[in-house]
Amino acid sequence: MKSPCSPYVRRTPASGVRSTSERIPYSPTSSSYSGSSAVKKRDPLFAVAKSVAGVFGACLMPPEPEPNDSKAFGSSEELKAPSVVSNTSGSSERRQGSNRGIYSSPFNSVREREPGSVNFTMEEIYTATRNFSPTFKIGQGDFGTVYKGRLQDGTAVAIKRAKKSVNDKHLGEEFQSEIRTLAQVEHLHLVKFYGYLEHEDERIVLMEYVPNGTLREHLDCMHGNVIDLAVRVDIAIDVAHAVTYLHMYTDHPIIHRDIKSSNILLTENFRAKVADFGFARLAADRDSGATHVSTQVKGTAGYLDPEYMRTYQLTEKSDVYSFGVLLVELMTGRRPVEPEREIKERLTAKWAIKKFAEGNAIVILDPKLERTAANNLALEKILELALQCLAPGRQSRPSMRKCAEVLWSIRKDYKEQSTSDFCYLISSKSQGSFSVITEE
Numbered sequence: 001m002k003s004p005c006s007p008y009v010r011r012t013p014a015s016g017v018r019s020t021s022e023r024i025p026y027s028p029t030s031s032s033y034s035g036s037s038a039v040k041k042r043d044p045l046f047a048v049a050k051s052v053a054g055v056f057g058a059c060l061m062p063p064e065p066e067p068n069d070s071k072a073f074g075s076s077e078e079l080k081a082p083s084v085v086s087n088t089s090g091s092s093e094r095r096q097g098s099n100r101g102i103y104s105s106p107f108n109s110v111r112e113r114e115p116g117s118v119n120f121t122m123e124e125i126y127t128a129t130r131n132f133s134p135t136f137k138i139g140q141g142d143f144g145t146v147y148k149g150r151l152q153d154g155t156a157v158a159i160k161r162a163k164k165s166v167n168d169k170h171l172g173e174e175f176q177s178e179i180r181t182l183a184q185v186e187h188l189h190l191v192k193f194y195g196y197l198e199h200e201d202e203r204i205v206l207m208e209y210v211p212n213g214t215l216r217e218h219l220d221c222m223h224g225n226v227i228d229l230a231v232r233v234d235i236a237i238d239v240a241h242a243v244t245y246l247h248m249y250t251d252h253p254i255i256h257r258d259i260k261s262s263n264i265l266l267t268e269n270f271r272a273k274v275a276d277f278g279f280a281r282l283a284a285d286r287d288s289g290a291t292h293v294s295t296q297v298k299g300t301a302g303y304l305d306p307e308y309m310r311t312y313q314l315t316e317k318s319d320v321y322s323f324g325v326l327l328v329e330l331m332t333g334r335r336p337v338e339p340e341r342e343i344k345e346r347l348t349a350k351w352a353i354k355k356f357a358e359g360n361a362i363v364i365l366d367p368k369l370e371r372t373a374a375n376n377l378a379l380e381k382i383l384e385l386a387l388q389c390l391a392p393g394r395q396s397r398p399s400m401r402k403c404a405e406v407l408w409s410i411r412k413d414y415k416e417q418s419t420s421d422f423c424y425l426i427s428s429k430s431q432g433s434f435s436v437i438t439e440e
């Protein structure tokens, strides 16, 4: 059920939302500015330390029962598995193995380990989820059910238990493919993959737990607060960086194929983490001269690149198109398709772009957002970018890296404009023109 949106989630340290200083400028040459991971990965010492640390396992502990937890947490999921661990043994051997329970390592925390390197057993999963108790369930997707658990070191994890039908050949292949993809990626704004386990007919994926719901839930005010425009721009930048990383900085470019607001999980500080690699696949091998991959159409209605739908040709630009839809969603607060609206407003992107072209962009701004000069200006610029992303032909769309750069500059201008708006308000107030200052 929706709760009324009232207080704004602002990008101010006082409100607990990330501060400007927390953000790291985008540098196209740093493969993901994911600070820690990409940079550290190049450090041989760090690499050795990480691989040593990677063999240390960790036991799973059930979290304190958190009634009402289930719905309080985000939606969407992610997986990935570097080493697809197939554990068919009973697990007691692994539990007591010498590589377990070594908590003095500086890399002891699962968060410090190589993606996918956490070894775990089915018994530990049963313990962590109290035999998959509904109390620990946090979500349900096409592939299975997601539970919250806790490692012995205290790290909260999301545990995805594949449906038994995933053992069917087709679904099983998709599941495996997702895990293989996830095994290759590591970025601050991608949900981190911890490990994978097959045991008899169970398939379990262990991943970073992201505690603050999905972007879609926040746009719907299901968590009570309105996320203000500055935070929305930051979220867009986070997503753009994550997807740029997938397109440009992995060993082989990866196309996510399902960029959408319900696959963007949010941290407590409203940082975005892109999740759900169920449809991800490798992009064409440019070195061999290929320009696209031909594949069946997958994705979510409303976000799907029309050219890909028509030609079955998939490229990175299909993600750019979906990102354009996401930008419109961020500005309007609406879903990409709203069937209950009058016909001309049903396709949100089409409606928004029409209004923008008519010079009337302001009417599409999420009514929950303030109509300040800074917001209006940012809206115009973001719609301009969205329009480019939504170009019918992929050649005309910008790269995801370009989107990130443009958003970064929009964010900078927004900050400056907000400051001058604020100064104007203060000075007007001192002259008695305004009675309300909205800063919390």
Ligand SMILES: Nc1ncnc2c1ncn2[C@@H]1O[C@H](COP(=O)(O)OP(=O)(O)OP(=O)(O)O)[C@@H](O)[C@H]1O
Pocket (backbone or CB within 6 Å): 073, 074, 075, 076, 077, 078, 138, 139, 140, 141, 142, 143, 144, 145, 146, 158, 160, 191, 207, 208, 209, 210, 211, 214, 262, 263, 265, 275, 276, 278
């Ligand atoms: N890493 C995570 N941290 C916190 N919650 C998660 C995590 N992964 C998934 N969830 C929750 O579980 C729900 C189901 O996730 P899942 O990815 O399985 O399904 P989906 O994305 O909704 O659907 P589908 O995979 O079928 O497209 C999510 O909507 C989210 O609420």
